[in-house]
Amino acid sequence: MNTLDSIHHLAIQVEDIGRAVTWYQSQFKCEVKYQDGTWALLHFNNIDLALVIPNQHPPHIAISTDQAEQFGPLKTHRDGTRSVYIQDSEGNYVECMDPKSII
Amino acid sequence: MNTLDSIHHLAIQVEDIGRAVTWYQSQFKCEVKYQDGTWALLHFNNIDLALVIPNQHPPHIAISTDQAEQFGPLKTHRDGTRSVYIQDSEGNYVECMDPKSII
Numbered sequence: 031m032n033t034l035d036s037i038h039h040l041a042i043q044v045e046d047i048g049r050a051v052t053w054y055q056s057q058f059k060c061e062v063k064y065q066d067g068t069w070a071l072l073h074f075n076n077i078d079l080a081l082v083i084p085n086q087h088p089p090h091i092a093i094s095t096d097q098a099e100q101f102g103p104l105k106t107h108r109d110g111t112r113s114v115y116i117q118d119s120e121g122n123y124v125e126c127m128d129p130k131s132i133i
Numbered sequence: 134m135n136t137l138d139s140i141h142h143l144a145i146q147v148e149d150i151g152r153a154v155t156w157y158q159s160q161f162k163c164e165v166k167y168q169d170g171t172w173a174l175l176h177f178n179n180i181d182l183a184l185v186i187p188n189q190h191p192p193h194i195a196i197s198t199d200q201a202e203q204f205g206p207l208k209t210h211r212d213g214t215r216s217v218y219i220q221d222s223e224g225n226y227v228e229c230m231d232p233k234s235i236i
Contacts, residue, residue, distance in 0.1 A: 034164065035161045035178060036178040036179045037180050040143050058138045060137055061137065074139055074140050076140060076179045077139075097160075119149075119153055119155075119156035120156075
């Protein structure tokens, strides 16, 4: 049991998923875990980097926390993870994920 | 030796460093590694989250890569790390860090 929470992934916006995936793969050692026309998930050693197109998801950080349910009703996503989006004190989006839903 | 690169930290912009640090500490299990009026560094289990005020640093992800020098001349920062800022294919800022400069 870790005493600190983990950041499960972070998501940044890109205009062109394919172009961005090609760029990251050509510049860094990372693996493509998922890719379609609207988003992609790149796996790095310690964290996943999501690339999303505008209007699908806001840029965000996703934190795995035992307290996820305290932030609001959790929504189950296509990949089975359960989470709720909130905003921090400054307006940045934070996805609070239930660790038990992460494979 | 890891086969994949690591994301050393990510930086998001906040209006008020103190308010943001208080918020993150009250909501999640993380530690404050550094804090002043212009930025703060929060340590999570697997990664550090930097909070920066606008006009000091752009929001960015920092990737530790053996190839950092190939992206341009490295600048030495106050904490001893050496890196160069570039932009990805979509305009997002990426800080390429020399792993040897990271304690």
